Amino acid sequence: MNTERELTELIRRYIDGTASAQDRDALQQTLRHKPSARRLFARYANIDTTLGGGSIILKEPMPTARPVRKRWLPWHPLTAAAAGLALGLFSASLVWGYVGPRAGAASSFWLPVVQGSFENPALPLNIGAAPSFGIWSADKSAVVQAENGITPADQSHMLRVIGSVGKNTRGRPALNGEFVQLIDMRPFKEQFADGCADLKCSAWFNAVADTADQNYTATLEVYAMQGDPSAVSPLVEGRSWLAREQIARSMKRIILDRDPAAWQASGVRVELPPETDFVAVTFRFTSAQAHMNTIPPEFPGHYVDFVRLALVCRARADRTELLPLDSD
Amino acid sequence: MAFDEQVKHAQFLRLYVAHEESLLSFVRTLVPLREDAREVMQEVAVALWQKFDALDDVTNFRAWAFTVARFKALAWLRDRKRDRLVFDDDVLELLAEEVSEHVDAYEAERRALESCVKKLDAAQRKLLDAAYAPGARMDALAIAAGRSPMSFYKALHRIRMALMDCTQRLLAQEALS
Numbered sequence: 001m002n003t004e005r006e007l008t009e010l011i012r013r014y015i016d017g018t019a020s021a022q023d024r025d026a027l028q029q030t031l032r033h034k035p036s037a038r039r040l041f042a043r044y045a046n047i048d049t050t051l052g053g054g055s056i057i058l059k060e061p062m063p064t065a066r067p068v069r070k071r072w073l074p075w076h077p078l079t080a081a082a083a084g085l086a087l088g089l090f091s092a093s094l095v096w097g098y099v100g101p102r103a104g105a106a107s108s109f110w111l112p113v114v115q116g117s118f119e120n121p122a123l124p125l126n127i128g129a130a131p132s133f134g135i136w137s138a139d140k141s142a143v144v145q146a147e148n149g150i151t152p153a154d155q156s157h158m159l160r161v162i163g164s165v166g167k168n169t170r171g172r173p174a175l176n177g178e179f180v181q182l183i184d185m186r187p188f189k190e191q192f193a194d195g196c197a198d199l200k201c202s203a204w205f206n207a208v209a210d211t212a213d214q215n216y217t218a219t220l221e222v223y224a225m226q227g228d229p230s231a232v233s234p235l236v237e238g239r240s241w242l243a244r245e246q247i248a249r250s251m252k253r254i255i256l257d258r259d260p261a262a263w264q265a266s267g268v269r270v271e272l273p274p275e276t277d278f279v280a281v282t283f284r285f286t287s288a289q290a291h292m293n294t295i296p297p298e299f300p301g302h303y304v305d306f307v308r309l310a311l312v313c314r315a316r317a318d319r320t321e322l323l324p325l326d327s328d
Numbered sequence: 329m330a331f332d333e334q335v336k337h338a339q340f341l342r343l344y345v346a347h348e349e350s351l352l353s354f355v356r357t358l359v360p361l362r363e364d365a366r367e368v369m370q371e372v373a374v375a376l377w378q379k380f381d382a383l384d385d386v387t388n389f390r391a392w393a394f395t396v397a398r399f400k401a402l403a404w405l406r407d408r409k410r411d412r413l414v415f416d417d418d419v420l421e422l423l424a425e426e427v428s429e430h431v432d433a434y435e436a437e438r439r440a441l442e443s444c445v446k447k448l449d450a451a452q453r454k455l456l457d458a459a460y461a462p463g464a465r466m467d468a469l470a471i472a473a474g475r476s477p478m479s480f481y482k483a484l485h486r487i488r489m490a491l492m493d494c495t496q497r498l499l500a501q502e503a504l505s
Contacts, residue, residue, distance in 0.1 A: 008485070008489065009485070012481070012485045012488075014360070014413065016466070016481060016484075017360060017361050017413070018481070019413060020412070021412040024412060024413055024415070028415045028416060028419045031415070031419050031422065031423065032416075032418065032419050032422065035426070038422055038423055038426045039426060039430075041357070041423065042357045042423060042426050042427050042430075042434065043434070043437065043492055044488065044492070045353065045356045045357040046353045046356075046357070046434045046437055046438065047437070047441060047488055047491055047492055047495075048356070048362070048488065049349075049352055049353045049356040049362070049365065050349070050353065050438045050441050051441070051445075051456060051460050051488075051491075052362055052460045053349060053352065055349065056441060056442050056445055057445075058445060058453055058456045058457040058460060059453060059454065059457040215373050215374060215377060240461055240462050240463035240464065243461040243462050244457070244458055244461040244464070255341050255344075255345070257337060257338070257341075258337065287370075
């Protein structure tokens with residue numbers, strides 16, 4: 001090999017998985033004899049790993065629009081009623097009420113996550129289907145009452161995550177439990193049109209104290225999306241599509257503590273771009289031993305409850321606030 | 329879970345999360361594909377927890393964890409010796425040595441990377457975001473972008489190289505200041 005350019009191209013092919021056996025031979029011959037090549041290779045791998053690791057936001061944030069109106073119009077009762085009607089389509093038990101203007105204060109209200117507390121066993125879960133409005137697109141799961149020594153975090157039911165409907169990249173049964181629900185933000189456009197609103201999402205996770213020394217993680221993510229949600233693919237590819245097309249997102253992963261007596265809370269917050277048309281709330285469990293064939297491809301007892309989504313409008317004056325009296 | 333066990337587990341989690349990125353980067357240097365590194369890391373996490381009792385001094389966690397990760401990665405690679413991309417043992421040992429002896433330098437580069445990504449233009453960031461999205465396939469991305477897969481790979485390579493130059497400059501400036 002003659003030049004550093006040739007070396008970096010070989011490293012690139014290796015890291016991207018497109019190298020031939022001859023490429024590998026040439027590269028390893030250089031790595032064997034040149035410490036500087038080993039340093040370059042390790043740095044390239046380090047950069048690649050970090051870019052793919054999710055700790056750095058790669059997509060450029062959408063520019064935040066500044067308020068263009070001179071004053072805030074109060075949210076007209078008719079608008080609120082229309083929003084309430086729209087919400088009613090998603091959740092029959094939502095009851096909304098008004099409070100008066102609270103000048104100068106930040107305000108917030110819950111957004112309609114259907115089955116956020118999984119209280120209605122009769123409402124279906126859309127197993128393996130494309131994410132859509134008003135229903136959880138789900139991996140294998142069931143709405144259950146207290147079991148396995150775990151009582152619901154909220155009210156009397158919770159969601160038990162059983163396993164995946166998909167396979168991993170090596171064709172083995174995947175051990176992710178993945179759930180997505182889309183929330184239509186168009187009825188609320190006026191509330192975040194000036195770009196001064198955040199989206200807050202929270203969920204509670206729990207799991208049985210397993211005996212196999214496995215580590216499990218629970219990940220909560222929220223995506224702000226623009227455009228038509230009918231383009232979303234079925235569940236397995238659906239999240240990739242969301243991740244690719246999102247205009248803002250926030251993600252948090254926690255390691256489950258193996259203590260079924262205590263639920264673990266997780267929460268994310270993201271600035272909501274004014275262009276947002278809909279939001280995707282997604283959570284998943286992942287097993288650290290998902291690749292091993294020694295365990296059955298099912299979670300021994302993993303639960304989620306009390307998934308909540310709120311729109312938080314930062315300190316603005318002279319507006320009427322809509323607050324939920326009850327939900328789910 | 330008994331109280332002592334909970335305390336131990338919490339301590340382990342704190343240490344593991346603090347060093348997870350370093351360990352992943354280390355493993356990635358040894359195995360051919362990004363997905364392989366994630367697979368090995370799952371085994372590493374389990375092994376670290378199982379052996380955590382054997383660690384006498386938690387201030388040695390990082391060095392100990394690197395030893396476990398090295399062992400796990402090499403064992404994983406031994407089972408895949410016939411894979412066309414797996415390096416010979418002596419080269420793997422040299423690479424493991426390179427990374428484990430300069431852990432702080434690689435960590436500093438990861439820290440600097442965030443600032444450098446912010447300096448990229450919108451098109452470059454969009455390309456990175458697409459290329460590193462979960463489940464992304466380069467050939468499909470290239471077709472969607474109306475480019476050949478090779479030109480897509482080359483564009484990605486140029487961005488990575490620009491980022492590496494940027495991180496080096498930033499770290500050099502830090503060292504001078």
